[in-house]
Amino acid sequence: MNxxxxxxxxxxxxxxxxxxxxxxxxxxxxxxxxxxxxDSDPLGTEMVLNIGPQHPATHGVLRVVTQLEGETIVKxxxxxxxxxxxxxxxAEYKTFQEFMPYTDRMDYLSPYSNNVAxxxxxxxxxGIEVPERAQYIRTIxxxxxxxxxxxxxxxxxxxxxxxxxxxxxxxxxxxxxxDIFDKLAGVRFTVSHCRVGGIQFDMTDEVAKMISDFIDNxxxxxxxWHKFIDRNPIWINRNLNVGHVSKEExxxxxxxxxxxxxxxxxxxxxxxxxxxVYPAMDFSIPTRTEGDCLARYFVRIEEMEQSAKIxxxxxxxxxKGIIRxxxxxxxxxxxEEIYYSMEGLIHDFMMVDVxxxxxxxxxxxxxxxxxxxxxxxxxxxxxxxxPWRLKIKSPSLSNLQVLEKMMEGSMVSDxxxxxxxxxxxxxxxxx
Amino acid sequence: xxxxxxxxxxxxxxxPITLTFVFIAIYALLGVYAERKIAAFIQDRVGPDEVGxxxxxxxxxxxxxxxxxxxxxxxxxxxxLFWLAPILIFASVFAGFAVLPFMHSEYYVNINLALxxxxxxxxxxxxxxxxxxxxxxxxxxxxxxMRAVSQMIAYEIPLxxxxxxxxxxxxxxxxxxxxxxxxxxxxxxxxxxxxNYGGFFLWSIFQHPHLLLIFLIFFTAGIAECNRAPFDIxxxxxxxxxxxxxxxxxxxxxxxxxxxxxNMLIISLLSVIMFFGGWxxxxxNLGNFFLYHWTNGGLFWSSFWLLTKSFLLxxxxxxxxWSWPRFRADQLLQFSWKVLLPASLTLVIFSVLWKLWLxx
Numbered sequence: 001m002n003x004x005x006x007x008x009x010x011x012x013x014x015x016x017x018x019x020x021x022x023x024x025x026x027x028x029x030x031x032x033x034x035x036x037x038x039d040s041d042p043l044g045t046e047m048v049l050n051i052g053p054q055h056p057a058t059h060g061v062l063r064v065v066t067q068l069e070g071e072t073i074v075k076x077x078x079x080x081x082x083x084x085x086x087x088x089x090x091a092e093y094k095t096f097q098e099f100m101p102y103t104d105r106m107d108y109l110s111p112y113s114n115n116v117a118x119x120x121x122x123x124x125x126x127g128i129e130v131p132e133r134a135q136y137i138r139t140i141x142x143x144x145x146x147x148x149x150x151x152x153x154x155x156x157x158x159x160x161x162x163x164x165x166x167x168x169x170x171x172x173x174x175x176x177x178x179d180i181f182d183k184l185a186g187v188r189f190t191v192s193h194c195r196v197g198g199i200q201f202d203m204t205d206e207v208a209k210m211i212s213d214f215i216d217n218x219x220x221x222x223x224x225w226h227k228f229i230d231r232n233p234i235w236i237n238r239n240l241n242v243g244h245v246s247k248e249e250x251x252x253x254x255x256x257x258x259x260x261x262x263x264x265x266x267x268x269x270x271x272x273x274x275x276x277v278y279p280a281m282d283f284s285i286p287t288r289t290e291g292d293c294l295a296r297y298f299v300r301i302e303e304m305e306q307s308a309k310i311x312x313x314x315x316x317x318x319x320k321g322i323i324r325x326x327x328x329x330x331x332x333x334x335x336e337e338i339y340y341s342m343e344g345l346i347h348d349f350m351m352v353d354v355x356x357x358x359x360x361x362x363x364x365x366x367x368x369x370x371x372x373x374x375x376x377x378x379x380x381x382x383x384x385x386x387p388w389r390l391k392i393k394s395p396s397l398s399n400l401q402v403l404e405k406m407m408e409g410s411m412v413s414d415x416x417x418x419x420x421x422x423x424x425x426x427x428x429x430x431x
Numbered sequence: 432x433x434x435x436x437x438x439x440x441x442x443x444x445x446x447p448i449t450l451t452f453v454f455i456a457i458y459a460l461l462g463v464y465a466e467r468k469i470a471a472f473i474q475d476r477v478g479p480d481e482v483g484x485x486x487x488x489x490x491x492x493x494x495x496x497x498x499x500x501x502x503x504x505x506x507x508x509x510x511x512l513f514w515l516a517p518i519l520i521f522a523s524v525f526a527g528f529a530v531l532p533f534m535h536s537e538y539y540v541n542i543n544l545a546l547x548x549x550x551x552x553x554x555x556x557x558x559x560x561x562x563x564x565x566x567x568x569x570x571x572x573x574x575x576x577m578r579a580v581s582q583m584i585a586y587e588i589p590l591x592x593x594x595x596x597x598x599x600x601x602x603x604x605x606x607x608x609x610x611x612x613x614x615x616x617x618x619x620x621x622x623x624x625x626x627n628y629g630g631f632f633l634w635s636i637f638q639h640p641h642l643l644l645i646f647l648i649f650f651t652a653g654i655a656e657c658n659r660a661p662f663d664i665x666x667x668x669x670x671x672x673x674x675x676x677x678x679x680x681x682x683x684x685x686x687x688x689x690x691x692x693x694n695m696l697i698i699s700l701l702s703v704i705m706f707f708g709g710w711x712x713x714x715x716n717l718g719n720f721f722l723y724h725w726t727n728g729g730l731f732w733s734s735f736w737l738l739t740k741s742f743l744l745x746x747x748x749x750x751x752x753w754s755w756p757r758f759r760a761d762q763l764l765q766f767s768w769k770v771l772l773p774a775s776l777t778l779v780i781f782s783v784l785w786k787l788w789l790x791x
Contacts, residue, residue: 049570057669071574071760160669162660162757168474234661234756412574413759416669 028065028077046074049412053082057160057416060426062400064419068412076407078400083430091390095355096122096196097332099390104190106394107428109152110145112138112181113370115194120275121366121377122196125358128330132277134198136318139276140211141184141193142368143307143314147218148177149371150300150307157297157420158229161238166228173221176214183207196356197331198324212315215308222304229297239293243406243418246291253405254398257373258303259422262296264289269369280317281310293421300423330356354385372396372423396429451528459692463490466749473753500681505568508678512566517679517686520559524690527553527697532606535710535733545606546594546701550587553656553697556690557583560665560675563687567678575674578760579658579665585767586655586662592775593649597705599782600639610709613638615723620790629723630715634708641781646706648775650744653698655767657691660752664760699744703737710737 028048052063061082067075087106091099096118103114116138123130155170178188184207185193185200193200229235245255250263260267266287270278286302288295325331328347337344360383367376373395382388399422406418464479464487471478479486504513529552530545542548557580564576601609611617615629621638636643655662666674676687703709710733714722726732758766 047570049574056672071578158756162663162669163755165470165474165753168476172475232756234758237762238756238759411759411761413664413670413757413761 024065024077024079028067028075051415053079057419058426059156059419059424062419062424062426062429064403064407064415066407066412066415071411071413073407073410073412073415076404078404080397080400080426081430083426085431087431088390088392091387093386095385096387097351097355100194101190101192104192105427106392106431107149107370107372107375107396107425108190109425110142110149110371111189111191112141112145112193113149113368113375115192116142116276117366117368117370117375118377119194119196120368121364121379122356122358124366125362125364125379125381126196126330126356128197128325128327128356130198130325131322132319133202133321134323135276136314137184137199137203137323138194139278139281140203140311140314140318141181141191142276143311144177144180144211146307146371147304148174150304151177153300153420153423154225157417157423158235160416160420161235163235166225169221169225173218176217180207180210180214183210195324195332197327198322202323203318208315208318211311215311219305219308222301222308226301236294238413238417239297239421242293242410242414243421244290244292245402245406247289249405250291250402253402255373255402256395256398257369257371258299259296259373259399259402261285261287262299263291269367269374273367275366275368277314277317278310281313283310283313293417296421296423357383357385359383367393370395372425372428373399392431394428394431396424396426397431400424400429452525454533455525455528455693455696456689458696459689460490460494462692462695462745463493463688465746466752469746469749470753473750494685497682497685502681502683503678505678507568509566509568512562513678514683516559516563516566517683517690518559519562520556521686521690521693523552523555523559524693524697526555528693530606531697531700532704532710533734533737534730535728541605541607543603543605546598546604546705549697549701550591550594553694554583554587556694563679564675567675569678571671571673572675572677575665575671575677578671579675581760581764582655582658582662582665582767585764586652586771589648589767589771589775590652590656592772592779593645593652594701594705596645596775596779596782597635597642599779600635600642600786606704606709609635610704610711613708614711614727622789625715628715628717629712629727631708631713632715633711634706634713636706639782639785641778641785642706645775645778645782646702648771648778649705650698650702652767652771653702654748654751655763657694657698657748659691659695659748661755661757662763663752663757664763669757695745695748696741699741699748700737702744703740707740708736710734712736713740 025048047068049066049068050063051066052058053061058064063079063082065077065079066073085105087102090102094102100115100118103118104111106114151170151174155167158166181191181193182188184203185191187193245253245259245263247264250260250265255263264287266285268285269275270283271285283306286299286306288299324334328344328351332351333344333347338348358379358381360381363378363380365376365378367374369375374393375395376393378389378391378393379387380389403418403422406422407415410418467489468478468486470476479489482488482492504510527549530540530542530548532540560579561576564572564574564579567573597609598604601612603609608617612619613633613635615626615633618626618633621633622640623632623638625632625637631637636646658665664674665671666676671677676684679687707713712723712727712732713736714726716723726736
């Protein structure tokens with residue numbers, strides 16, 4: 001066994017999965033190799049501190065192994081994978097529709113975006129035309145999911161910083177979004193409302209009324225939050241120039257989504273490679289050039305306003321019509337036809353049994369702008385109803401790559417705002 | 432005869448101590464309940480609502496639960512220090528109440544160096560915090576206690592200077608004399624001679640306006656002294672989980688919480704005594720309505736005004752706690768050393784000049 005591992009071992013005594021633990025500590029020891037413990041720390045004043053996987057600030061089961069000198073983090077190593085469920089492998093044994101509930105549980109703060117991402121990838125693979133009304137409803141729901149996810153980020157980030165009340169305010173608003181999803185999809189949390197080729201239920205007028213009421217009220221709430229947080233000196237001091245990531249670093253290390261835009265790269269897939277009905281919408285991309293935690297805060301909170309703007313436009317423009325493609329080989333058939341026609345019953349049986357079948361050897365990559373960033377599905381088909389390989393490009397994982405760089409040199413108190421400002425969801429990062 | 436005398440003396444010592452302890456315990460029970468209800472109000476929730484009428488017995492039930500829980504001592508902990516720490520933390524705070532009045536001095540103690548005594552004895556609880564953090568043998572609690580020490584050192588000094596500013600003006604450290612000088616009976620000097628009106632016109636912050644700034648410094652440093660938000664970095668929930676008392680469970684934990692609430696009461700009592708007229712009525716005499724004389728003096732009115740004003744300050748502490756984010760450790764120290772300390776020092780010097788200039 002390596003000498004350095006032994007040295008760390010008597011410091012931290014790993015008991016569970018010793019091999020994995022030793023590998024982590026070895027990485028911490030050999031990392032960058034700019035600072036050697038033996039030379040710089042003759043008195044043994046540097047301390048190894050495990051933050052997580054069970055820690056209130058890590059938003060789940062993220063583990064950060066840090067080497068501290070006083071309050072400063074000298075080195076840090078991330079350990080992800082505590083929530084690994086093998087979703088990509090599971091997908092190879094499911095039809096595309098059967099796989100959809102698994103995507104709900106990836107970024108469980110915005111399940112609708114994940115459903116839409118999967119459906120759009122499959123539709124691109126098979127070549128299905130989705131009716132316009134379904135596209136509008138998907139757009140509305142995606143933006144609602146974005147507001148919901150950003151609400152939770154705002155609440156938890158401020159709670160981590162110490163302002164607990166904000167958490168309750170944002171959750172009150174999220175509760176209304178859950179009620180909307182309950183009426184829209186029949187489920188509050190894990191919606192699975194999308195279908196390949198359309199959506200499950202149509203949006204009723206009641207739901208449309210609920211959504212427009214929510215948006216009007218939410219914009220007022222947002223103004224209040226701006227007054228509450230924006231000029232709070234403690235909040236500004238904790239975030240200003242903390243966790244600075246420059247434009248070049250952000251691109252090189254793989255930042256996506258609001259984090260990337262906070263570093264001065266105005267890249268948003270809704271504008272860059274439009275999907276659904278975003279081309280018809282009038283909205284802007286909030287971008288900041290500072291690249292610190294405060295910039296990330298402003299980008300996200302302004303994004304919520306833009307989402308509200310998009311939903312308003314969608315509600316005005318939404319046309320009447322069917323909500324699933326009118327092709328029984330490609331999508332689920334309506335319930336009436338199942339009950340009253342033999343062919344309908346057979347088609348429905350086939351859809352449930354084998355699902356939609358892409359051509360052999362077809363492959364596709366389609367990404368959407370999820371609340372956390374670029375969420376992409378790569379699918380390779382072997383001609384059956386199940387994918388031969390399904391790879392998920394999850395934004396949380398790419399965002400977490402930057403955390404090590406941001407943490408090194410910052411204070412222990414900063415870890416909470418740093419993790420909060422990156423906004424990872426471990427269900428998505430670990431898949 | 433001798434035995435009886437000893438018994439009498441023991442009784443005379445024990446009775447006030449017991450009464451004070453019972454008072455603090457009841458105050459802490461109600462304080463936790465009030466804090467929960469206030470937090471619930473601020474956060475648009477209902478708060479405790481099930482146990483007793485409107486949840487009034489909730490904290491009582493919690494204390495019962497904590498009493499019957501096992502106090503888990505970690506294997507690698509330093510057992511003696513681990514047990515001693517909560518006792519020391521509470522004892523030091525409790526000792527501060529030896530000189531603090533809850534009512535008019537006719538019914539209570541009268542000590543010349545009362546303010547000094549409170550300052551010194553309450554500061555000992557930082558040693559208890561270090562002991563708790565060290566003895567737990569937990570890295571998080573060690574960090575918590577380390578932060579507690581640096582914070583205490585930083586904030587005791589502005590706190591002391593704030594008290595000094597008041598002591599310079601009134602020329603005494605005796606709590607009773609300070610309060611008497613803010614009443615009609617003992618009024619000696621100030622910016623405006625409003626002796627006939629009484630009430631809040633005689634409060635030190637009204638008679639000596641710069642004391643309002645000193646009060647703000649005292650209150651800020653006092654919140655830091657209690658380890659309450661936004662200065663609660665020793666027990667920062669989100670980063671250090673619970674800081675120095677992370678390993679404490681059962682009644683040891685309850686004791687630490689009791690000490691925190693008792694500390695809040697000390698800080699608000701001291702603020703009321705030094706800046707808001709102590710047990711004197713805040714209502715002034717207006718024409719033929721002698722509100723001051725009607726609502727002043729006596730056992731009931733003195734304790735009523737003293738405690739009401741203190742509880743209002745405690746309410747403000749809770750309000751702040753549920754509204755503001757937490758300071759970062761280094762910014763907290765910077766705030767103390769670079770803002771509070773120079774400001775309080777300047778105000779002390781100003782107090783001296785003020786007295787030389789105004790006092791006959």
